[in-house]
Amino acid sequence: MSNEQVPTSLRELxxxxxxxxxxxxxxxxxxxxxxxxxxxxxxxxxxAIEGEYGVQFDPQRIPELTSVARLQAELVKMGAVL
Numbered sequence: 001m002s003n004e005q006v007p008t009s010l011r012e013l014x015x016x017x018x019x020x021x022x023x024x025x026x027x028x029x030x031x032x033x034x035x036x037x038x039x040x041x042x043x044x045x046x047x048a049i050e051g052e053y054g055v056q057f058d059p060q061r062i063p064e065l066t067s068v069a070r071l072q073a074e075l076v077k078m079g080a081v082l
Contacts, residue, residue: 030067
């Protein structure tokens with residue numbers, strides 16, 4: 001998959017939080033593949049995404065949202081406009 005499948009706004013938001021180039025933000029990017037994606041930055045990403053898209057993730061689901069693909073799928077499921 002390419003980063004073209006990740007909406008620009010989400011790609012740029014995550015690139016900023018994880019301090020990487022937007023080109024590196026692909027659906028496959030995950031907590032296990034990126035050293036800077038630690039628990040603190042995971043929480044930062046969740047809060048930033050909630051603010052950006054006007055959603056609130058179920059606290060029980062947050063620990064499972066550990067990849068760009070999962071985050072994006074959850075946003076779509078919640079009806080967020082990406």
